[in-house]
Amino acid sequence: AQTVTQSQPEMSVQEAETVTLSCTYDTSESDYYLFWYKQPPSRQMILVIRQEAYKQQNATENRFSVNFQKAAKSFSLKISDSQLGDAAMYFCAYRRDSGNTPLVFGKGTRLSVIA
Amino acid sequence: DVKVTQSSRYLVKRTGEKVFLECVQDMDHENMFWYRQDPGLGLRLIYFSYDVKMKEKGDIPEGYSVSREKKERFSLILESASTNQTSMYLCASSPPQGAPGWYGYTFGSGTRLTVV
Numbered sequence: 001a002q003t004v005t006q007s008q009p010e011m012s013v014q015e016a017e018t019v020t021l022s023c024t025y026d027t028s029e030s031d032y033y034l035f036w037y038k039q040p041p042s043r044q045m046i047l048v049i050r051q052e053a054y055k056q057q058n059a060t061e062n063r064f065s066v067n068f069q070k071a072a073k074s075f076s077l078k079i080s081d082s083q084l085g086d087a088a089m090y091f092c093a094y095r096r097d098s099g100n101t102p103l104v105f106g107k108g109t110r111l112s113v114i115a
Numbered sequence: 116d117v118k119v120t121q122s123s124r125y126l127v128k129r130t131g132e133k134v135f136l137e138c139v140q141d142m143d144h145e146n147m148f149w150y151r152q153d154p155g156l157g158l159r160l161i162y163f164s165y166d167v168k169m170k171e172k173g174d175i176p177e178g179y180s181v182s183r184e185k186k187e188r189f190s191l192i193l194e195s196a197s198t199n200q201t202s203m204y205l206c207a208s209s210p211p212q213g214a215p216g217w218y219g220y221t222f223g224s225g226t227r228l229t230v231v
Binding site: 047099102108 | 145146156157158159160203205212219222224
């Protein structure tokens, strides 16, 4: 079974600085998707960024970028120029690219942003 | 704006009660999911459904059942609520594999259930 590990339960960053959240996963599949979701205090889960395993280029979305290392099964999220609104729980997730398989989530990292 | 709506944001129930958590989506999605979220444990899958009247067990189905009589509605049922089912419950939906946007979920805003 696939597993997703987030080894940092909590992180903090100064406003305007850069922070990196770690995620590793375990799978025997070659085709899959990886995601980072953000859950602010409102509880609404928001998709931050998505990476297709077949793409070598790392995904970026404005201030959010990933470092995808397929061989190492690592998928870290970098947040640049951190803002107060970035404070949230961040979940890493995996989905196999076959069948209607559900997302598998990590345990989450709580990010605090210090003004 | 497309939506997944969970009927209650907060719910308090007594031990032994039968509890229904409702989830409705307006995106005509085939796939629907129920997750439970607990601090330090992340999101754990309870049940999911690929189509009307179809259901599959997730990782932690014990003590729960589901119903999907219509495509847009997926209900989670706690047959006899217990205090260890106090948690946040998240519903999500997605299109089938291969359809546009199939890779991601749309989530509801969660139901925080307290069983006393």
